[in-house]
Structures are given as C-alpha cells and as structure tokens.
Amino acid sequence: MTTRIEVYIKENLVDAAGDGLLKDIEDLNITGAVGARFIRVTEIEGRIGKKQAQRIGAELLCDPVSQEFVVGTISGPLTKGAWIIEVRYNHGVTDPVSESTMKGIADLGIAGATAAGTATKVVLRGRLSKADVDLISRKLLANNIIQSYTIEKN
Amino acid sequence: MARKFTLKKTAADKGVAGVEVVDVTGATDAELMSISKERTLSLNLLEMKKIARYFKNKKRNPTDVELETLAQTWSEHCKHKVFNGIIHYTENGESELIDNLFKQTIVGATKEIRRKLGRNDWCVSVFSDNAGVVEFDDDFHFVFKVETHNHPSALDPYGGANTGIGGVIRDPLGTGLGATPVFNNNVFCFARPDFPHEDLPRGILHPKRILKGVVAGVRDYGNRMGIPTINGSLHFDDRYLGNPIVYCGTGGLLPVDRVVKRPRKGDHIVAVGGRTGRDGIHGATFSSVELDDKSEVTSSGAVQIGNAIVEKKALDVILQARELKLYDCITDCGAGGFSSAVGEMGERIGTEVNLEKAPLKYGGLLPWEILLSEAQERMVLSVPPRNLKTFMKLCEREDVEATVIGRFTGSKRFVVKYNRKIIADIDMSFLHGGVPRYPRPAVWDAPDHPEPTFACPKNLTNRLIKVLGTFNVASKEWVVRQYDHEVQAGSVLKPLVGAQDDGPGDAAVVTPVLGSKRGLAVSNGIAIRYGDIDPYWMAASAIDEAMRNAVAVGGNPARTCILDNFVWGNPDKPDRLGDLVRASRACYDIAVEYGTPFISGKDSFNNEFAVDGKTIAIPPTLLISAAARVNDVRKCVSMDFKEAGDAIFVVGETFDELGGSQYYQSRGFIGNNVPKVDPKKAKKIFRAMYGAITGGLVRACHDCSDGGLAVAVAEMAFAGGLGAMVDTQKIPGANKIDRMDNLLFSESNTRFVVEVGKGKETKFRERFKGLPCKKVGVVEEGDMLIIGAPDADPAIKASIGKLKKAWKEPLAL
Incomplete structure (x- = not known):
C-alpha cells in the first residue's frame, strides 16, 4: 500500500521557488502564467497507519512554521482549475531524499515502511495551453535524462 | 565480436555470467576502433593496438572487465596523456619538440621554486597524492584540490554540480591519511543567462537553467556537509553554451604526522x-569525448546523483579511524570507480578484488559495471588484519557501511575475481605504465583583431554603468547568499563585505584552527577573454589576479600556493594544443618569479559541442586558485571604504591595455593590447602591500580587475556607503595614456586601490619607494563618486546608489 504525503508552503506565505519559475516562464516568451506553487510529494510503501502517516508528516516532512501538509492528495482552492505537473526521478536514479526519509521514519520508531519515493508537484495557474505547460515542463522542470513528468488539468 | 567468457589459463574453465571475452588479438584496425567507440572506451588505435599486443603475448583475449579497466586507467582523466605527451609545437613559424609539457612547465616551476627555497621549502607533498599538501602550522598541513565536473553538469546541472563538490571533498579526505575539509570554493563559466531561447541549439539546456541547477547542486551538497563555501566567481561567454564549466574545490587540514600512506601486503x-x-558508469572516459546533441541520451549513465548525508557519515567515521590509526592507506573512489581506486593504491604491490562482495544498490549489475561504477560517497581503505575488527565495529556504530572487498597481495598484479573465478588479471606495470605516448601537432599564431574605432565619450558615467551591469562584473550576490559561509565558525572575511555586507570581497579569509590567529586567504584568478589575444598573457594575468586578490586582504605572497585547472577544447586540433603550450609556459615563467608553487591541478579536454555540423569550442580557460598563509587574521582588511577624509592611493601602473577588456567587450571589440605582467616589479609590489597591510597602514584594499580602475573605485565606494573624489591626472601611468576611457577602464595587472587612514600616508608611501604608488583622491561623506581631471568636467559623476543598482540587478535571478 502506498501512503502519499504532500507538503506545501502556507498559502499566505511567498513561495520563492514558484515566483522564480514565473520569471523563468517569462524568459521562455510564454505569457499568461500568473501563479506557481511547489508541493513536495513523498510516497511511502508498506503498512503505514493513518496516525503514523500524520506523525511522519508533522514530525519529519513538514516545517510547521512555514509549511502545511496533507496525507493523500491536496484538493480545494490551492489546486482547483490549475495545471498540475508532477516530476519524478526515473527508476534506478539515486534519490537521496527518499533514503533519508526511510531513515527518519525508522528513527521515529515507525515500522512497516518498505520503500519511499519523492516527486515534485507544481501547481500552475493562468491562461496556458497544454502545449505551453508541456514546454514549461520540458524546459524548466524535468530533465529527461533522469526524470519524467505528467501533466493534468485539475 | 564478443563471445561468452572462456578465459584460458587464468580462470576456471566455465564461463562467468555477464562477463564477455572481447576479440582484440584477431581484430583489424577498423574493428579495434569500432570496439573502442561502441564501448565508450575513448582509446585511440595506438592504444588499442598496444592492448591487443599485450594480450597476444599472454596468448588470450581480454575480458570486458580487463578492457574497461585499462580504458579507465589509461583515460585522459586519469593519465593526462596530452599534458604528459610529446608535442610538435610551431609558434609564428618556428618549430620545436616538447617532451612532456606538464613536467617542463607546471611541475618544473614547482621544482625550481623548491630548489630555490632549499631548507626553507614549505611544500610537503605535491603532484603525488589526491591533493597538494603544504605546511600550515606546527600541528597541521594545509591540503588543497580543485576539480572540474563539466560534462555531467551539462547533462544534469544539479546532479553534476552536486557530485562535483561531493567528489572534490573526497580528494583531501583521500590525501595522506585523511584531511579534514575546512572550506569549499566554486567557479563557474556559463553562456549568458539571457541567451535567446529561440537560438538555443537542440540538445542543450538553457544557460540560466544550468546556472540555477549548478548553484543548487553545490549549495545543497556543501551546506549539508557542514563545510563553508567561502570563495568563488562566475564568468559568462556564449562559447560555454554546450559546455558549461564547473570548478569545485576543497581545502583541508591534515595532521603533520598523517602524511605518509602505504598499503601493506x-x-x-x-x-x-x-x-x-x-x-x-564511464565517467572517466566520458570526460574525454566531445558532447553533441545526442549526448543526453547516449551518456546518461555518466550522470550521478549525490547523497551528502552518506558522505558526511563516511567522513566522520574516517576521521575517527584516522585518529585511532586503524588503516595504512586511503583514497577516494572517483573516476574509474574501484578499478582506479584499488588499481592506484595497489600499483606497487598488487591487489585481489572479490567483486561479488561489493555492496550494491540493486541487483543486475554486470561485473565490469560494478568495477567501474562511479557511484558517489565511496572511499577505499587498506586496513591491516589486526585492526579490521575494531574498524568494522566503529563503522557499524556510526551507521556507515563498510565491506571487505579484497586484499593487497604482493603479486604486483591487478586481479579481480567474481564468485571465486578470475575475471581480470593484468600486470600492474602494464596497467599503469603501458599507455603509449605519441606526438601531437600544436600551432600558435598571434591573431590580429580589429582595433576599436570609436571616439572617447565625453561623459563616461553611462559607460561605467554599462560595464558595472555586464554579467561578468555584476554582483553575484544571488548565488553567494545561497551558500553557507560560516559553518565551522572559522570565517574571518566572507565573500560579501562592506557596510551592508554586499560588496565584492577580493579573497575569503578563514582561521581553520579555532582559537589560533593563523589563517588562510583563499582567492582565484581567471582571465578568459585575454586568451582570444594570447593565452600566455591570459595565464599570466590569471596568476597575477589570484595573487593580488590574496594579497589585497593580507595574505603573505611569500607563502602562497597555487593550483592550475586547465579546461580546453579538443587537443587533437593543433590550434587548441598551441594555446595550451602558450598558457603553460606563462605558468612556469610567472610562478617561478613570484615564488608561488603549483601544488595540485587538473586538466579537462574536449570541451566542444557538435551540432548540425558545427562545433562550439569553449575558449581556453585556466583557473588559478590560490591560498596564502595569514599569520594574524586580525590584521586582514576588506575592500570597502571605511571613513570620509581618508586618502585614496593607486598602487601599480596603468597602461593602455584594453585588449580583451570588459569595456571593449561592451563596445563590441576584442582589440590586441592585452594586459601583460612585469613579474619582477609585481613581486616587489606584492611584498610591499603585504608589509603595508600587516603593518596596519591600510584600511581598505581592492584589486583592479574586470572593468579597471573605474569599477574598482566604484565598488569600494558603494560597498562602504561613502562617496569619493579621484583626480585622474595623478593615477600612475596617466601621463602615457591619452584617452580618459582607456585610463579608467584599462585592465592592467598588479594594481590596487588602497584607502589609507589619516596620519599614515607618509609611512605608506615609504613602503612603496621606487614603485608606482600615488595618492589620487579622498574618501568623502555623501554618496557621490566623482572621477576626472581637476581642470575639466568630471568624466564620471554619479551617486553610489545608482551605480550599485546597476551592479546588483543583472544577476538577481
């Protein structure tokens, strides 16, 4: 079973990575992007209970001062109507963050996790075509040598 | 061409799964080259034939494991065949034969300096270990290494830079019996970050993306390792479009009684x-191929991702084991993986590796892949049997994986077994000494660029603003702020200095032994555009710049060591190799005169990118990194003006030397009057400046480099939040230059702008008796920078706020 935890910057705070992406999109001569937020995705394989997932999110993955998290996939106003791009490492590429996550889960005394993986989810708003979002994904977000990506309209 | 494994005489009669025997003994020349290309061996015909002959004598063919091991060990990356080879050199029509350029110039300079120093020689171990070692204090030696990680960074900027810094940290750790890393430094060369997307050739990542990825990679690894990144620079030229350069360096401290290492039988x-x-896989040989628009697919195996946490834990356990004297020898697992690390450690005695023992991330690796993998964060140690139990327990306690993968044998052979069957067996003498030397042609002819035709503008304020805003001169604060400069608590002068901590410091100063006053000034020099005119003066200028940066903060020029990092195009093209000869010869001439030994270095060739039948070659690029001893860090000075009323001096003479300058570049020219170096005079100036700074006569000091005097004074003013008035007629050399723009933007070497406090001017002048040194102006209250002749309208008149804005904005990415 896969437990998914998504961590994101609080909506009232600046998402510096998102703002940087908007500037880079302008450099691509793509107009129309008005908002970008980054969400860090962690997927844990194994038998992890709801309470344990909450603990992992709160005590390991999330900085409570600037971030919030959900167990599962975030929904609601943050993502509604936006383009969602998810970038993840190809199979076999070393993912040091997932290795540290496994160690952190064990340090919390939580047994049952057998593997972890990470991905980056980008929420993109504005008047953008699928072709625009695909170009943004290829040129700015995913490196096809080591990563792959998916695009969805929420 | 390949068939199942049947290694006669040395192996069992049954094949080993995943091991192939490659038919080289019966192959034609064309087939040998085809084997080399298909397997990315990067071996030429001569080398392939030498290998074929060796195995013919052995009456068998090599396994893929043996062939790959030879290719890695004989790679340009490991053996420096170009630098150590034979060169037929022709310069402006005159020809000569050069036998081992590296020994004649880089090593030769150090040898000559050490000879002159005699009993006062302060070099400890140079060109013989993973990093150079020089004396520091009674307890520690200083260890320094700078590497490049260019090709991987072109394909995956984050991972490439990440593993670049991770790799160079392991060099000091693998030097002697292990040095403790105390700082990192980084220098990058990219194409312009505003390069038009529509003009980008296919297969190339946009330079802004490469820049951001590289910076993030270095930041994440360096910061997580708890090592301060204290010095660096960024340079821009569109010829780096397909081949960005990523230089990563690490300095460390090695206990004086832990220098000698030797594995025992x-x-x-x-x-x-x-x-x-x-x-x-294939990192060492991959670094010897030209990139093209297919490289991202064909060479994806060369991309590595680092894990700083694993390396930090390994570092900590090794330093503990070093103190307990648990091992005899150590080296890092870098290019070529186990094949190079074990092969080099056991070069004199012989090794036997049991490859199946190597812990793997996942199954399915072929034996040659295990042997050659350049997976990160691995060190190889030689542990005596009596210490093994203690060593393994220590590793277990610290949650570090340690595995016995073989023994040092005394056989003088490189033997690899897989499940008890021999899959490689090569004489160490052939592995390390068999690579053939062959001559390469090299040519250098002095170019003749068009000289500028524009008239001197009456008002140079806008020109100064333009030069300050060029990517090469502009503030690198956006990058610098991402690095931790303070961890380990030894930073004295950080990269950004001044009233608001945003001025461009000349060199960083660290005091790595907490509580001690002794420190190191760490700097660098690079003069890319001068190479378009003459690589000799490019190299001379790079050494001069590294030196004056270190001296400007209070580093001792008589105890400065330097490192060379040549990053070049394809050395099989005679013009590229001719540039190398010119640059190397300057390295010898200037280093010997300055008394600054080269203690370590690295070269990287084939930095060319082929697309649509065109080749983009990088400009020949030489980075000189310097580390100068500082006896008392409390006496160091920063570059920002400190107080109104203080005198401004210019030390060093300005010549009409705008060839390759930022000013000419901003006007679309290269020119020919490249800045030269007068090493005898320069040495005296450095000595005098060191005396003036350590004697407490200097309040601020800044070297003149990109953008010349006008930029140097402007930077000192806005870094200090103070105005300044400069009389151009008093600048040493002004009487020989008839244009104001040439005087203010010339990039002549060995010049400093110095702030001298009230009551100290006479003593300061005395220090520079017989040398070019004049008071040119005064630091002023307010925010105006005024530069000009007293009898005319100012050539430059601007508020420091306006100048600073122009300087800070371009690279705020």
Missing part, C-alpha cells in the same frame, strides 16, 4: 560509504 581492501550502482 596482507591488508584488507575495505570499501566505505555509499553502495555501488549503475550511476556514473
């Missing part, structure tokens, strides 16, 4: 740290 070969995966 019977010692266990122990792999410590990360596991072996398919990442980084």
